[in-house]
Amino acid sequence: MSQDLFATFTELLTEEFGVPEDDIKPEATFEALGLDSLDVVELTLVLEEKTGVKLEDEELEDVKTVQDAIDKVAEKQA
Amino acid sequence: MKQVVVTGMGLISPAGRGLDDAWNGALSGKTGAAVDDDLVAMGTPVTICCRVPSFDPDQELGRGAARRLDRFTHLAVIEAREALQHSGLVDGSDEEKITGADRDRVGVLLGSGIGGAETWASEYPNYIEKGPKRTSPMFIPKMLSNTGAGTVAMRSGARGPNMTVNTACAAGASAIHIGRDLIRSGAADVVIAGGVEAGITGLAVSAFAQMGALSKNPDPNTASRPFDVDRNGFVIGEGSAVVILESAEHAAARGATTYATVAGAGASADAHHATAPPEDGGGAILAIRRAVEESGIDPSDIGHLNAHGTSTPLNDAAEAKAVRAVFGDHTDRIAVTSTKGVTGHTLGAAGAIEAIFAIMAMREGLVPPTANLVNQDPAIAFDVVSGSPREVDLRAVLSTSMGFGGQNAALVFTPA
Known part of the structure; x- marks a missing residue:
């Protein structure tokens, strides 16, 4: 599950945001990947299209890394 | 009064990149x-x-940047880059960051009639169909018409005055006018000035068509035909054109190549109608007269006019009257062209695209022909160049622009 989500995030970050695939690691922060707060909100919209899971604004507050986001989505899918 | 010269030019238009x-x-x-x-x-x-x-915006701007920006900003970025490179203000270590001037004294003044039209077109259906919670957080910064100028500053490092001017189809010329004035006033040494438009959306095209502004001619090869008796509307275009304006002293101090002097600029309003010009030329007369008077040249020095010439029945006839009201019999000795036969009407970009074409005509002594002109309207008393380019020795050139809302602009260029 977590592996699938990592693949999903990798796909979104490379295709939608132009992040080089090699930079995308679970511990990488979105900030370090070049995404600002607007990008992260945009990411949640495309994520919802892909997975059906919508992360709300307040849930994003402690999402800093790719793994943080994966955990949140997994939690909501469970 | 400070002399302001053009030291770089860049444009992408339907005539080429x-x-x-x-x-x-x-x-x-x-x-x-x-x-x-x-x-x-x-x-x-x-x-x-x-x-x-x-x-390919992804390749030109980077994928991450391109997706955050509307098409009109893509066009603004690539042409500001071309103009900066042409001017020598970037040195090649970075293709966009200014190294040849104090960045705090470099302004940006872009004109746009519509701004992020494609962003409106793509995002509004999301809002309606998927709901308010699915609205993109990028919508506002992508759509705002000042994002073009703001983005050019971010990429070039220019921290001088930064503004967007909207006089609809005169916006590109107005930006050059105001950009020049920023240098004259001492607020900047250099201004990245121009016009940009990317408004070919279904909504905009439908609305212009409903107004009767667009040509109904089904043949693209003859639809945009300024000054022709059979003209019946404009063909919508898109584009971007940027000039680097610089005080003559600043340009001389860095040994820049100079392409023209912005000798005169004039602006006016028709105070008449939302979209139609007054039949007698109205406010355009004032704008042209102001530009010529301000330049200090003898009106008979104007040898070429790159006309607004949209190919609408009203515009072209009114413009011919306006020009004659200013120049009288000398009008017959002005080689007139409308490059919109080639480019269509690029709206907020047009004034800047045509300013560059007027400068090029002066530099090369060559006036481009008005495309598709077969039978000149007898009501238009202009010496229109048609068929092939005409060689003319030019001491001064004029470019005119008239925007919806009755907003007019005129620019006079002389050799630098």
């Missing part, structure tokens, strides 16, 4: 109009338009 290609496209007299597959698919009342040569 890059200064040389676009200029050769203008000289060719070949129309850039074509039936557009997207417009056909949308079922718009008119399906002819003038697109710029295709380009």
